[in-house]
Amino acid sequence: MTRLAFIGGGNMARSLIGGLLKTGVAPATVSVAEPLAEARQTLGREFGIACYAENRLAAAEAEVIVLAVKPQIMPAIHAELRDTLQRNRPLLISIAAGVRLDQLERWFGSGLPIVRCMPNTPALIGAGATGLCANSRVSPAQKAQAQHILDAAGITRWIDDEALMDTVTALSGSGPAYFFALVEALEAAAVAQGLPRDTARALAAQTCLGAGRMLVEGGEDPALLRQRVTSPNGTTQAALESFAADGLPHIVARAVHAATRRGAELANELDKLS
Ligand SMILES: NC(=O)C1=CN([C@@H]2O[C@H](COP(=O)(O)OP(=O)(O)OC[C@H]3O[C@@H](n4cnc5c(N)ncnc54)[C@H](OP(=O)(O)O)[C@@H]3O)[C@@H](O)[C@H]2O)C=CC1
């Protein structure tokens, strides 16, 4: 069985580890490096995996290493891991927003097989969406390995042009937050009209789930699904006309553009640090 190490045991690592163990991956094959003692204890208790304070120890025997730290931490960990990686030449998987393959190659050593991917937090419940992009050193078997790890967390799509990974980040990486923000706004609007908050929350959240399930399970065009809700001259039409008058597509496009630009900025900031 493939030995897998996570560097950083935060939100996304927990989501991915939880998904993998649910698919039958043995806890004994997974290790994690996490600086916070309390977080190590929780990870060990929850998942039964080996937890280390030192990155080098977690990575020592691994055939696949998932870099699950914040982008700004990457330059700090490469010095620690570089020798181990050059010796063992594992498959490296980075989930960091913005961080480019050429930067990872420069920091961790050229010639390494590296997959840059962008999962999202619904991975925690097996409903994640991940874009993946590989450098030229990744073999077909390693591609399948990376896909297997991320498939455990939801759906996966390979992205051939790495330049589009910042778009994936802005779409599905950050995307759950957009839907949460919409639910918050819907809830606030209904509460302002007098609906009890718990009722507003439950109806808004279930509506989000129902719409999402119809999109995913039915596979129909969102425009068609929208039209079916929209009776001529009815309530939905009134709401959609209000959205259009306020420029909803433009507002969304600007937000996705801002997130995409921030991804590129993160990478540029790291170039200045390292
Ligand atoms: N959150 C999200 O929705 C998504 C995040 N990502 C990407 O995933 C990565 C992780 O994000 P997320 O899980 O949210 O962040 P978290 O802060 O939850 O996790 C990062 C973890 O790394 C640990 N850490 C800090 N320094 C080191 C170090 N030197 N060596 C090893 N571990 C260290 C942190 O410990 P401590 O807390 O003690 O500092 C923390 O537990 C980021 O690069 C982000 O861009 C990708 C997709 C979605």
Ligand SMILES: O=C(O)[C@@H]1CCC=N1
């Ligand atoms: O906000 C962020 O930078 C990370 C990447 C995608 C989701 N969270």
